[in-house]
Amino acid sequence: MPTTFLARLYADPSPIMITFLYPARPRSDVGFESQAFSIEEIKKFVLDGQKESLGDLREDEKPVMIPLVASFKAAFLVLFTVACILVQSGRMSNRVLRCYEPLERREWRNLTSYQQRQYTDAVKCMQCLPATTSFKAVNTRFDDFQALHINLAPEIHLVGHFLPWHRRFIATFEKALRRECGYEGALPYWDWTLDYGRNKSITTSPIFDPLTGFGGFPKGGGCVTDGPFASYNLSFGPGPVINNHCLTRSYNKTLAPYLTPAQVANTTKQPTFELFRIELEGRPFTETIKIHDAGHRIVGGEMQDDSSSPGDPVFYLHHANLDRIWWIWQKADAIRRVYEISGRSTVDPPYRNVTLDFRLKMGTLAELVPIRDVMDTSRAPLCYTYI
Numbered sequence: 335m336p337t338t339f340l341a342r343l344y345a346d347p348s349p350i351m352i353t354f355l356y357p358a359r360p361r362s363d364v365g366f367e368s369q370a371f372s373i374e375e376i377k378k379f380v381l382d383g384q385k386e387s388l389g390d391l392r393e394d395e396k397p398v399m400i401p402l403v404a405s406f407k408a409a410f411l412v413l414f415t416v417a418c419i420l421v422q423s424g425r426m427s428n429r430v431l432r433c434y435e436p437l438e439r440r441e442w443r444n445l446t447s448y449q450q451r452q453y454t455d456a457v458k459c460m461q462c463l464p465a466t467t468s469f470k471a472v473n474t475r476f477d478d479f480q481a482l483h484i485n486l487a488p489e490i491h492l493v494g495h496f497l498p499w500h501r502r503f504i505a506t507f508e509k510a511l512r513r514e515c516g517y518e519g520a521l522p523y524w525d526w527t528l529d530y531g532r533n534k535s536i537t538t539s540p541i542f543d544p545l546t547g548f549g550g551f552p553k554g555g556g557c558v559t560d561g562p563f564a565s566y567n568l569s570f571g572p573g574p575v576i577n578n579h580c581l582t583r584s585y586n587k588t589l590a591p592y593l594t595p596a597q598v599a600n601t602t603k604q605p606t607f608e609l610f611r612i613e614l615e616g617r618p619f620t621e622t623i624k625i626h627d628a629g630h631r632i633v634g635g636e637m638q639d640d641s642s643s644p645g646d647p648v649f650y651l652h653h654a655n656l657d658r659i660w661w662i663w664q665k666a667d668a669i670r671r672v673y674e675i676s677g678r679s680t681v682d683p684p685y686r687n688v689t690l691d692f693r694l695k696m697g698t699l700a701e702l703v704p705i706r707d708v709m710d711t712s713r714a715p716l717c718y719t720y721i
C-alpha cells in the first residue's frame with residue numbers, strides 16, 4: 335500500500351457518514367443513527383477511544399459497538415487502523431489468520447528428482463542444526479522431534495487424539511523444514527499401495543531408492559548403509575533408551591498384504607470417526623494388523639518401535655499418508671466429518687471423551703492448540719491440501 339495514498343486518505347478533511355449502533359431505546363432493543371464526521375474525528379475515536387469528541391451524546395446514548403461505517407473511505411480507514419492496532423498488540427491469533435495458498439502435499443514419486451533432493455537435503459539440515467528442546471541427550475533439531483514423540487508416546491497412541499496429534503506433529507516438522515532449513519515445498523507422502531502388486535515390493539519402491547530416495551533395506555536387517563541418512567547417528571532407540579546408533583531397517587514381507595488398496599477402502603468406508611480411527615490404527619487396538627501398524631512394521635528397525643519410530647525419516651511420509659487417508663475420509667462427507675472427533679483421552683482409566691477442546695501437547699516445538707484447530711487442513715494454522 336503506497337504511503338502517499340494513506341497520507342491522502344488521512345489528510346482528506348471532507349466529512350463522511352458513520353452509522354452507530356446504540357444501546358436499548360424506549361421502543362426498540364437496538365437503534366441506528368447516522369451522523370457526519372471528519373476524518374480527524376474518526377481517527378480520534380479509533381485511536382484515542384474518545385467517543386465524546388463525536389458529538390454531544392447523553393451517557394445512555396453513547397455507542398456500544400464499533401461504528402458501522404457508511405462509506406468506503408471511512409470503512410477502509412477504520413479497518414486498516416483497527417487491524418494495525420490488533421497486529422501490533424499481538425492479539426491477532428492464528429485462528430483469525432487466513433490460509434490463502436495451501437501447501438500441496440504430493441506423493442513422493444510425483445516430485446521431480448530435484449524436489450526429492452531438496453526434501454532429503456532439508457531433512458539432513460534438520461540433522462545438522464542444534465537441538466532447541468531440553469530433552470535429555472538431544473543433539474539436533476531432528477532429535478527434538480523424535481524425543482518429543484518418545485516422551486509423549488504413552489498418551490498419543492490408542493486414544494481419540496491419535497490422528498489430530500500426529501497431524502499437528504508432522505505439520506510442525508514440515509514448518510521447521512521450511513522455516514529453518516529453507517525448504518520450499520510441502521511434506522511429501524508415501525502411498526504404499528503403489529508398491530503393492532505383482533512383481534512389486536517396497537524394497538524396490540522409489541521411496542527406498544539409494545540415490546533419489548531414503549536409502550534401502552540392508553540384507554537381513556540392520557544399519558542402513560546407503561542413501562542420504564546412512565551416516566546419521568540417532569540419539570535414541572529402540573524406545574526411550576538413550577543410544578547413539580545407526581538408522582536401522584528390516585524388511586518384513588509378511589506385512590505387504592495389509593498395505594493394499596482394499597485395506598485403505600476398508601478404512602475409508604467406516605461410517606463414524608470412532609470406527610475409522612480404530613480400523614486405521616490397528617493393533618493392539620484390533621486383533622489383526624491395520625494400515626498404521628503395517629506401514630511401521632514392514633519397514634522394521636526404527637520404524638517398528640512405537641515411540642522412537644520418528645528416528646527414520648520415512649516416518650513422516652508414512653504418517654502424511656495416514657493423514658491423507660483421514661483427509662479423504664473427512665472430505666467424503668465434509669459437513670458431518672470435518673469436525674467429527676471421538677475416543678478416549680487416555681489409554682488407562684479413568685478416561686474422559688476427547689472433544690474439539692482437547693489440547694494437543696507439542697512441548698516447546700509448537701504452541702498448545704485445541705483439536706478444533708487441526709480438523710480442517712485447509713485453514714490456518716495448518717493450511718495444506720493433498721494432491
Ligand SMILES: [Cu+2]
Nearest residue numbers: 483491500640
Ligand atoms: Cu506416533
